[in-house]
Amino acid sequence: MEFAIRPRIHDYDTFAAFEQAHAVGSRDLILTQRFLHETFFSQTQAQTLFYDDYCDGEPTDKAVDAMLTEVRSRDFDRLIAIGGGSILDCAKVLALDSDDTVASLFAPDVQPGRKVELFLSPTTCGTGCEVTCVSVFDFPEVGSKIGKGFNAGFADHAVLIDEFLSNIPYPVFARSSADALVHALEIYLAPGASVYTDMFCLAATRSILQGYVRIAGLGPGVIQEDAKAYLAASNMAGIALANVLAGGVHAIAMHFGSEHHVPHGEATRLFLPPVFKTYYSKAPTGKIADIAQLIEEILGPCGSGQTPFEALDVLLSKVVPTRRLSEYGMNMGDADRYADKVIETQQRLLVNNYTPLSKADIVQIYSQLM
Ligand SMILES: [Fe+2]
Incomplete structure (x- = not known):
């Protein structure tokens, strides 16, 4: 380490x-x-x-x-x-x-x-x-x-x-802070994570989620009050990123962003919920359980039949709204080719996945967002 x-x-x-x-x-x-x-x-x-x-x-x-x-x-x-x-x-x-x-x-x-x-x-x-x-x-x-x-x-x-x-446009704030959240969450689960990256990732996740809950309840006006906290959180997630690379969310987002000219943070935000729901369904008792617990601590207990990552998806849809993949121009017929391209060009990131993502998993992730 x-x-x-x-x-x-x-x-x-x-x-x-x-x-x-x-x-x-x-x-x-x-x-x-x-x-x-x-x-x-x-x-x-x-x-x-x-x-x-x-x-x-x-x-x-x-x-x-x-x-x-x-x-x-x-x-x-x-x-x-x-x-x-x-x-x-x-x-x-x-x-x-x-x-x-x-x-x-x-x-x-x-x-x-x-x-x-x-x-x-x-x-x-x-x-x-x-x-x-x-x-x-x-x-x-x-x-x-x-x-x-x-x-x-x-x-x-x-x-x-x-x-x-002080005058950051809301969409830029939303997608950039969501990218910081993705860094913190992906690196916390990466095989190369350490107690040191864990500390920075959990602090950043907590801070951003608390900020998002405030935005959902009080409106975007609170962003300026929380500016120092957001800058510090994205910096802490960056410190983790300097030591351990991000994983599957970034891998899929990097290809999609290039294919459809989507800003980086918007692309990573898009793929965060389906990738984490996939991880949670495959291995719910590993380190992802810590994140599930933190989400419930900050967002409140999940509704019946709802997982913490579904609750996170609901919060993200309010604070960082996005579009369906079809609205960016993707067709379901593209999914097979896109998954191949992700596997071909993004191994640097895919090796950091919490659980392996097969081609079928990646195709399924696209289909959830169509
Ligand atoms: Fe990123």
Whole structure:
């Protein structure tokens, strides 16, 4: 067993407090989106690179190649990424000391060092990727999103800034926090989990579920009151994710997200209930019983004939509403081919399943959501 928390974690109320504490200036390059720059730090003296000039949505390998070309022409000492998971994932690769393309960097055994100091500051509360070394990009020619961990992808500093959640659109909040919940739940059940990842996963799960119960009862207005708790929960789930990979929910979601251009957190939220119901029906007395107990503790006792994971599904449908797979354009006739593709491209994640998921299980999971 090995467990590490690599970046230093900082917590500031505002960007101004962060900027002052770290003397951010003209030798720094901020990778971000235009609307974040305009909203929170338009006065900064730092150089800027806008993700939206290269990418509309989640990053493809070719879009990151174009960013690499630009970044390699710039002169700067520190790279500061401020944004959602896609932007932070790009920054991990942009900070590498390499002249390779993304496709070459993703080849097995390629592990360049780092060229500049790296700061990652999330503006959503989900991926936790400010504390992981993994970058996930869409490779349209392969037909799937693919993730790779770079040893030099761990940032020097993970910076949590409450202010960045102050005007987060509700759908972005919902799908990003749901992704953090999926990280915590999947890693708690993963074969490689330890007492240390368990601690972070349970704390994150408790915090997010308590927040969701508050939203279901009081409305989305309570999100701002709970901003620190959500940022910390997604960060804790990210700490677990930096040590143990996620499993089947992510495996199925990665392929579906690529096939139908669905944001990562929306895709993982989609597949959380059916995968966990499948796990619970196959092996209800293992570690999943701890999660079932925690769900009942926070949501209240289940109704007759209802499992805790069905109760969780009901809560999720209120707080993080989603659509049927058919509404994304999937037909039941696609299920066989999709399951094959998941098994072919996502073994890295499937090995972390709580119980093995057969092709028939994966097809059944699709059918539950059609
Ligand atoms: Fe995720």
